[in-house]
Amino acid sequence: MSVHILEIYVHRFTLSRSFERVTYDGLASARFLPRWSSIVIVFPAAVFFLLSHFSLSTFPMTKPTRILDYLFKRFARCQHRGSQQEDLESIAAGEQKVFRFETLAAATSNFSPQNELGVGGFGPVYKGRLKDGRVVAVKRLGYGSRQGDREFANEAMLLSGVQHKNIVKLYGYCAHADDKLLVYEYVPNESLDKILFSKNNQTTTMTLDWRRRYEVMVGVARGLQYLHEDARTPIIHRDIKASNILLDEQWCAKIADFGISRLFPETGDLTHINTRVAGTNGYMAPEYVMNGSLSPKADVFSFGVVIIELVSGQKTSAFVPQPGASTLVEWAWRFHRKKLAMEILDPALASTADADQVALCVHVALLCTQADPNLRPDMRRVIVILSKKPTALEDPTKPGELGSRYRRKSKSSSRATRSSAAFTSTTITSSPNAGHSATTSSTASTAAATPPRQQPDGPQLAYETVKV
Missing domain, CATH: 3.30.200.20 (Phosphorylase Kinase; domain 1)
Structure with missing residues (x-):
């Protein structure tokens, strides 16, 4: 029994190190490590097993299995610290x-x-x-x-x-x-921002009528709902924006660019994780920007911003601040409050948009962009609202107003409060002259932000932070 257990672990480890992949047509073929690699692995393992056999036999039958499993995993981890390329090549799995x-x-x-x-x-x-x-x-x-x-x-x-x-x-x-x-x-119609905001693409912009824009909203909502609830492990995208939404030949929306996405652990009462801040100006949720508190509700916030862009035809990074409205979302909230949602509608949609549907979409967007993440709906509820047009919805709170939970936290340090306010005003609103939305990255802690630095390759911004 014990010898059989040893053979299983040696065989498993040898295969995991030697076999890379079996592929097809123009793809890399399977490769195996030299024969001596298996000998180097098997010999010390066998010696170790023989020396420890008698002590292990004094445990119940399940003990040797658990101890060998632990020791071989430790040994395998050490052996796997190979070249960076080996590490990278071993990541993709399944059908890739x-x-x-x-x-x-x-x-x-x-x-x-x-x-x-x-x-x-x-x-x-x-x-x-x-x-x-x-x-x-x-x-x-x-x-x-x-x-x-x-x-x-x-x-x-x-x-x-x-x-x-x-x-x-x-x-x-x-x-x-x-x-x-x-x-x-390959997605032939490129990204939503190129179709929606390009001044040199007027013909394509006109073809993105209200019905198609509405279908884009629903498609992105379904994609996010899948990531948050139906994927093997919940995934937070962290960078939902128009340039990361692609449209195929049928104008079906597809979420792209998962480079900074995070797995969200399924652990009981865990509602958020603290992480290094990375995302795009104008789309990031306030609790994430200021505290590094990341949850699926951060994607919900970004989705709400995209809805306002689809309805208005305006790019959040190009919005010119106005009295009482420093962001595109606040500007939309002012009109919604007066029940004038049609005032923010893209003029190109005047002949195709349904007024009730426009008002509903604006309402959903403002529910998604509330400052307190606990007040934002999850994506499943967003889909239900967009599909069934409920007769009554709660009123959204004003964007930018922090909930009491965050006000209490900020009282613990007036310096942190001033730093957070400065950081928010810098990151949430980009310069209207920027060629595209700038991507930010900072350390997730209560921090004081230094002024942004222009990178040599374009308007990407990086922030240095210090703990207070």
């Missing part, structure tokens, strides 16, 4: 495939600028065609960048088990020297 770098270079015409679809915060995205005829989008993550490595690992891991019509599909990945690439389904 390992593509050869040469295959992706050929598919994108050696990453030709003519095939470039856009440039994100972590690198460019290229259009490509595989030998089997599939058209794909290839994201090439920050060459030689540690941040790119982290995004690669995070996105490959999170999307490996995600299957939903409103979430972009990950076909596979490639780790080649300093290059880290992710391969997705």
Whole structure:
């Protein structure tokens, strides 16, 4: 019995280290480590087992199993501290495939600028065609960048088990020297922000009528509901915005870019986690910006901002502050309060929009963007509201007003209060002259923010923080 247990663990460990993947058509083939690697692993394990056999036999029958399991896992973890490339190549699982770098270079015409679809915060995205005829989008993550490595690992891991019509599909990945690439389904109508806000795209903007915009809202809501409640482990996207929503040939919305997403642990009464702040100006929830408190309600807040953008046709980062309305959401709240929701409607939708439906969408958006996360609906309720048009809904609180829980917390330190206020005014509203929304990153703690620093590669902002 004991010998059988040993054989099982040695066999399991040898396979986990030696076998990489079995793939198909233009993908990397299976590789095995040299034969001596197994000998090096098996021999010391066998010696260890023989020396400890008699002491282990004095325990009940289940004890050797548990002790060996613990010891071999510790040994395996030490052995797995190999090269960074080995670590990255072992992350994607399930149906995702390992593509050869040469295959992706050929598919994108050696990453030709003519095939470039856009440039994100972590690198460019290229259009490509595989030998089997599939058209794909290839994201090439920050060459030689540690941040790119982290995004690669995070996105490959999170999307490996995600299957939903409103979430972009990950076909596979490639780790080649300093290059880290992710391969997705190609979504032909590009991103929502290019269609909605581009001044050079008036024809396409007009085709995004009210019915399609409403369907985009519902599609994104369904995708988020899946991530929060139906995925194997709940996922918080952390960066829901128009540029991370893609539209396919049927105008079906697909959530993309999971580089900074987080798994949300399913642990009893756990309602939030504290984490390093990362996201985009104008879309981040106040409790997340100031306290690093992250929960699915942070995605709900961002979704509410996207609804206001869809209704108004205005970009939150380009909003010009007005008296009594420093953000696009506050501006919408002022009109909603006066029951004048149609006043914020995009003029291009005047002939196609349903007034009652517009008012409902604005109401839902303002419920989603309430400062207190406990007052925001979850995505399941949002879908019900958008689908069934209830006759009565609670009134949303004014955006930007913190709930009592946060006011009590801030009283403990007046310095923290002043710092939080300064941080909020800086991060939630971007300059109207910015070319695109700036992405922020800071340490999650009660912090005093220093002035933003302009990065050399564009209007991305980083904040340094100090504990108080």
